[in-house]
Amino acid sequence: xxxxxxxxxxxxxxxxxxxxxxxxxxxxxxxxxxxxxxxxxxxxxxxxxxxxxxxxxxxxxxxxxxxxxxxxxxxxxxxxxxxxxxxxxxxxxxxxxxxxxxxxxxxxxxxxxxxxxxxxxxxxxxxxxxxxxxxxxxxxxxxxxxxxxxxxxxxxxxxxxxxxxxxxxxxxxxxxxxxxxxxxxxxxxxxxxxxxxxxxxxxxxxxxxxxxxxxxxxxxxxxxxxxxxxxxxxxxxxxxxxxxxxxxxxxxxxxxxxxxxxxxxxxxxxxxxxxxxxxxxxxxxxxxxxxxxxxxxxxxxxxxxxxxxxxxxxxxxxxxxxxxxxxxxxxxxxxxxxxxxxxxxxxxxxxxxxxxxxxxxxxxxxxxxxxxxxxxxxxxxxxxxxxxxxxxxxxxxxxxxxxxxxxxxxxxxxxxxxxxxxxxxxxxxxxxxxxxxxxxxxxxxxxxxxxxxxxxxxxxxxxxxxxxxxxxxxxxxxxxxxxxxxxxxxxxxxxxxxxxxxxxxxxxxxxxxxxxxxxxxxxxxxxxxxxxxxxxxxxxxxxxxxxxxxxxxxxxxxxx
Numbered sequence: 001x002x003x004x005x006x007x008x009x010x011x012x013x014x015x016x017x018x019x020x021x022x023x024x025x026x027x028x029x030x031x032x033x034x035x036x037x038x039x040x041x042x043x044x045x046x047x048x049x050x051x052x053x054x055x056x057x058x059x060x061x062x063x064x065x066x067x068x069x070x071x072x073x074x075x076x077x078x079x080x081x082x083x084x085x086x087x088x089x090x091x092x093x094x095x096x097x098x099x100x101x102x103x104x105x106x107x108x109x110x111x112x113x114x115x116x117x118x119x120x121x122x123x124x125x126x127x128x129x130x131x132x133x134x135x136x137x138x139x140x141x142x143x144x145x146x147x148x149x150x151x152x153x154x155x156x157x158x159x160x161x162x163x164x165x166x167x168x169x170x171x172x173x174x175x176x177x178x179x180x181x182x183x184x185x186x187x188x189x190x191x192x193x194x195x196x197x198x199x200x201x202x203x204x205x206x207x208x209x210x211x212x213x214x215x216x217x218x219x220x221x222x223x224x225x226x227x228x229x230x231x232x233x234x235x236x237x238x239x240x241x242x243x244x245x246x247x248x249x250x251x252x253x254x255x256x257x258x259x260x261x262x263x264x265x266x267x268x269x270x271x272x273x274x275x276x277x278x279x280x281x282x283x284x285x286x287x288x289x290x291x292x293x294x295x296x297x298x299x300x301x302x303x304x305x306x307x308x309x310x311x312x313x314x315x316x317x318x319x320x321x322x323x324x325x326x327x328x329x330x331x332x333x334x335x336x337x338x339x340x341x342x343x344x345x346x347x348x349x350x351x352x353x354x355x356x357x358x359x360x361x362x363x364x365x366x367x368x369x370x371x372x373x374x375x376x377x378x379x380x381x382x383x384x385x386x387x388x389x390x391x392x393x394x395x396x397x398x399x400x401x402x403x404x405x406x407x408x409x410x411x412x413x414x415x416x417x418x419x420x421x422x423x424x425x426x427x428x429x430x431x432x433x434x435x436x437x438x439x440x441x442x443x444x445x446x447x448x449x450x451x452x453x454x455x456x457x458x459x460x461x462x463x464x465x466x467x468x469x470x471x472x473x474x475x476x477x478x479x480x481x482x483x484x485x486x487x488x489x490x491x492x493x494x495x496x497x498x499x500x501x502x503x504x505x506x507x508x509x510x511x512x513x514x515x516x517x518x519x520x521x522x523x524x525x526x527x528x529x530x531x532x533x534x535x536x537x538x539x540x541x542x543x544x545x546x547x548x549x550x551x552x553x554x555x556x557x558x559x560x
Contacts, residue, residue: 455482
């Protein structure tokens with residue numbers, strides 16, 4: 001038997017790309033400062049392990065599974081040494097451990113990437129899928145961080161795989177395993193509640209359509225066809241309800257409760273005017289001691305999405321979420337080789353894209369128009385992963401079923417993978433900044449997208465090195481977007497262009513900075529605009545002033 005037909009070759013392939021991507025992530029993590037979310041995750045996770053309470057995470061709308069996982073080794077470490085770590089003061093020691101632990105989710109994502117690719121594209125479908133995901137600079141950049149996004153991807157890929165292979169099987173494989181994985185997905189990211197339903201619905205309807213169950217009798221009216229589909233999907237809907245019950249039960253059981261009243265609920269009840277509603281809600285709020293629980297985090301995320309975010313998009317700040325944010329952000333952040341592969345498949349064999357992955361991708365893409373938390377494409381990593389897997393499957397199907405000699409050339413695919421690898425090497429260690437050349441590339445990417453798309457607060461180590469080389473021994477005024485505790489220590493002198501200015505004139509900015517240089521993070525200068533005249537006056541002056549130097553995420557101005 002040929003070596004390429006051996007499953008051992010798949011293992012070697014997976015190990016090669018897994019080890020290489022993990023090495024990229026570990027070495028990159030050592031060069032990056034803490035991102036916006038990481039200090040909070042460390043603090044909340046360690047608090048949870050010490051006290052058993054998930055209150056901090058639930059109040060922030062963050063599901064606990066990834067945070068618990070990445071902080072467990074740190075907690076075991078502090079127990080073995082007999083002294084607790086301070087999540088902020090000791091972050092330089094404990095963050096590398098948490099980041100390395102998060103690679104467990106990265107490996108799980110790669111394993112299920114290969115399994116999904118093999119499901120519809122055979123051996124080469126799995127291999128190409130792993131290569132595309134492992135070389136994707138945006139996803140790879142976040143694999144280096146101690147955050148929750150990669151865990152969410154791994155859970156959703158696992159759910160899609162097992163739900164597909166459970167169709168037509170016994171209750172355990174059809175419902176129980178997907179139910180547990182739905183719960184894991186929900187515990188990884190609250191968005192898994194929606195993404196999981198969309199994936200299962202797309203796969204389930206695909207199977208029904210493939211079996212002819214959705215085909216109404218000839219001559220049926222439109223209403224008759226709709227009723228036929230409704231009845232034909234009864235078993236699917238029943239299974240999905242059972243899966244949902246299992247998943248939510250697991251999530252609520254895992255999160256647990258402190259069995260106390262919720263202060264915000266009590267405060268709201270006390271604010272009600274005298275009357276029937278206040279008389280009913282006030283004692284309920286004081287005696288309903290079931291908080292915190294998983295429902296609190298889910299509700300916080302729902303409220304977060306309803307409120308939305310202002311969005312920095314293509315050089316314009318939108319005070320409210322913009323419907324086109326994610327489609328445009330995906331176009332900006334997707335590597336050119338992926339676009340080239342899609343064009344090749346569409347030109348040579350578009351029907352090779354027709355697998356159950358296609359409706360899932362279309363469902364998720366349509367859902368992006370309703371996502372109002374517009375602070376980074378990391379929320380769409382599941383969609384991006386599925387797109388790459390679908391392309392890998394499509395290419396592999398043109399190889400295994402060439403039909404009329406039309407297939408995507410192997411040399412072309414190899415060249416694209418090499419190009420993807422070159423991009424990832426070039427982007428090390430800061431893959432989250434990646435933007436493709438169709439939109440101007442990386443160096444000026446902050447003019448198009450901000451926040452976790454570019455500058456997520458990770459740039460303080462590089463800025464400190466710049467100051468040592470160019471402003472040795474002197475303080476550096478800094479206006480910073482992020483939460484890295486290093487901002488509180490020399491050489492940095494934090495300034496706040498929003499709170500600390502009265503007029504926003506250049507002279508006031510110089511007095512506030514009090515030194516030769518002012519470093520402004522790109523997300524602070526371009527990612528947000530306010531209605532405060534002094535803030536916007538300073539922002540307008542700095543935007544019009546050429547910086548004398550820069551790091552990857554900071555623009556540096558000479559105030560003298």
